[in-house]
Amino acid sequence: MMKKSISILCLMVILTTCKGGKTNNTKSSVPANPADYAKTITQEELKTLLYKYASDEFEGRNTGEKGQKMAVEYLKSQYKSMGIGTPYSGDDYFQEVPLQKPSVAVAEVSINGKTYDAFTNHIILILSKSLDINTSDVVYVGHGIDDENYSDYKDIDVKGKVVLAKSGEPKDTNGNYVTSGDTEDTKWTNGRQSLSSKRNAAQENGAKAMLYFDSALFSRYAPFYQRQSESGFSGRLSLKSDSGDFAFMMINEDMAKAIHVTVNEDSSVKNLKTSLSIKAERKAEEVMSENVVAFIKGSEKPDEILVISAHLDHEGIKNGEVYNGADDDGSGTVAILEIAEAFQQAVKDGHQPKRSILFLHVTGEEKGLLGSRYYTDMDPIFPLENTVADLNIDMIGRIDPKRKEGDRNYVYLIGSDKLSKELHELSEEVNKKYTNVELDYTYNDENDPNRYYYRSDHYNFVKNNIPVIFYFNGTHDDYHKPSDTPDKIEYDLLENRTRLVFHTAWEVANRDNRVVVD
Structure with a gap:
């Protein structure tokens, strides 16, 4: 990913605090402005990443198959190039997820x-x-x-x-x-x-x-x-x-x-x-898949973890056609990469987040939220009681054609007020201050007939009483079809929605107290 300078002042900080390109962990005396780091999230970079990630080369990223293996290696290479580490030792960015394919x-x-x-x-x-x-x-x-x-x-x-x-x-x-x-x-x-x-x-x-x-x-x-x-x-x-x-x-x-x-x-x-x-x-055939995990350690409250999640898989190849999954969920995947880069730039400038951040790309969402369920129910890398929130991104690159009224610069928010009123209010305040996205709560209802509250990876955190926000643009005519391709993404909207998640994550990670569970 390209690295972008954000201001003359920040360049001076980098030059005086970094040596040999390594991350500087010394806290800067200059107060951080998150808006500076949000500007590193650009539609140009999101587009470059997504055209690669949702290309035919990755064969639709079907869980456990060749294309999904290529996808996790690609994500690993991105984190390594950014200098973002892993919660494991060495360069192991993979949480193995053992699956079975029963007859x-x-x-x-x-x-x-x-x-x-x-x-x-x-x-x-x-x-x-x-x-x-x-x-x-x-x-x-x-x-x-x-x-x-x-x-x-x-x-x-x-x-x-x-x-x-x-x-x-x-x-x-x-x-x-x-x-x-x-x-x-x-x-x-x-x-x-x-x-x-x-x-x-x-x-x-x-x-x-x-x-x-x-x-x-x-x-x-x-x-x-x-x-x-x-x-x-x-x-x-x-x-x-x-x-x-x-x-x-x-x-x-x-x-x-x-x-x-x-x-x-x-x-x-x-x-x-x-x-x-x-x-x-x-009878069952064993299949191994992987979640991708990258980690920035907090400076003051390292044991408190903010999770930012998206699913890395899609539908694979059917009847000879590649299901690219550009919106579902290539958009969420590349959004996390850009958010991670923005946080890492802040770390290099001496602005390490107070809390730790786990960038979690989960597998098997299309097969039943398998990767996130494995993380929460079977092998949480960090204790769930230490997880302060999950910000889950699943489809944020398109416009819902059924949405006839309101600004095109919108996003559906689901779950933000279910477990923590404080998280919901924080989300509203951050958006008003920085991004001015129209926050649409149409599907924020446990009895919504579409059942979106239960249908993405945030729900496995909800089950464990962890506050969540699910960011979603709604479905469209290309949903779960081979026509969900990167040329149809609204990259200006993807940029602004990604910045919204970044600003929300920044506030959750850096506020004095963890968000309160109601």
């Missing part, structure tokens, strides 16, 4: 002596280990919801048992969903999101397996899984041993009624006496 498992199932066929009556969505269940005790958990406002698990023990749950969510006498109190779909009612929500609820309550009854989803999923099985296609990537000792199956109405004949009408939780046998074998 489509096929189960043998019988209920009260009658056989039920794979793909006609049931499919396996998750199988962590080979399965051999013979039981006469199945727990019916109604809709399988476990929420602070309503829970099907509150009065029953499901540890080590098989649970049966059905789709949907109850409503109160006013026609509002019981978990939210309004008519908007929630994470318990919204299609694929309800799958993960109800699966997680069963796992967290200790169930060994879940049978999930959803006729509409089953009719869509079963043919797809059957084609995968017949072609020998390996299923979706997951974290190695991610699901623990757990099986998750989707079943049709015939099988659900065989277990509980009044399943459609009855939502009351109960133990069912039925003879159930399930056998299945799990």
Whole structure:
């Protein structure tokens, strides 16, 4: 990356405090002006970086494949050229993320002596280990919801048992969903999101397996899984041993009624006496991927960590076409590089941040937020209790065509006020002072039907009670298509949005007290 002079004064500081091009760690007596360092973030450099990163050369950066390996090496080379180190020893910028690519498992199932066929009556969505269940005790958990406002698990023990749950969510006498109190779909009612929500609820309550009854989803999923099985296609990537000792199956109405004949009408939780046998074998191919981590150590509070994150992966090559992922999330990736360079220039000028900053490029976001989940749930490089905030950047280079009103110089902010009012107010003040981006909170709603609050890497920090801001421009016609190319990026907007993240990071890293979690 090109290095830019920012002012005659700063050049004098560099010349008098640096020797042989090495970073000067002596604190400057001249107060730092973050606006000077924000100016080092330019659309010209962002464009140069993105045309490289989102080129055909990187083959769409599919997790675990050649293009993704090239991408992480490229990011490593950028940090080394900037003189930014790593939290590991030597020049190891990679946090290895062990993944697995499971084959489509096929189960043998019988209920009260009658056989039920794979793909006609049931499919396996998750199988962590080979399965051999013979039981006469199945727990019916109604809709399988476990929420602070309503829970099907509150009065029953499901540890080590098989649970049966059905789709949907109850409503109160006013026609509002019981978990939210309004008519908007929630994470318990919204299609694929309800799958993960109800699966997680069963796992967290200790169930060994879940049978999930959803006729509409089953009719869509079963043919797809059957084609995968017949072609020998390996299923979706997951974290190695991610699901623990757990099986998750989707079943049709015939099988659900065989277990509980009044399943459609009855939502009351109960133990069912039925003879159930399930056998299945799990096979998986191991895949190794990498998060890229670079690190600037804080001068006064080095144990307090600010994370700035973006995902480095995309969709790869499909049907011979490269899915370049310029906006998703090449834009966030190169934004972090420019932010890191700006902070490193400040360090060279004697303005080391008070808190440490971890620049975190995560893998496997497109496969289910895998890299960030590995960082937060399995191998946090720094203790999560020391992490003051996560500023997550995912798609900040385009304009949402559905946004008909407002300034083109906008960005959607999601999550800024969910865990820390102070972080939200800080963000607003910094923007007003430095960048004047129109901050749009349209999608800052946990019940937003698009579910954006749950769909990018910041959410794995949210789960761990860490304040976040998610920066996002919205989707567009090129989202997850080979046409998401660098020539369509609005580089002036990318520059200003990147500067906004930098100024917010500067304030979080240098304020006297860490942001307060509400």
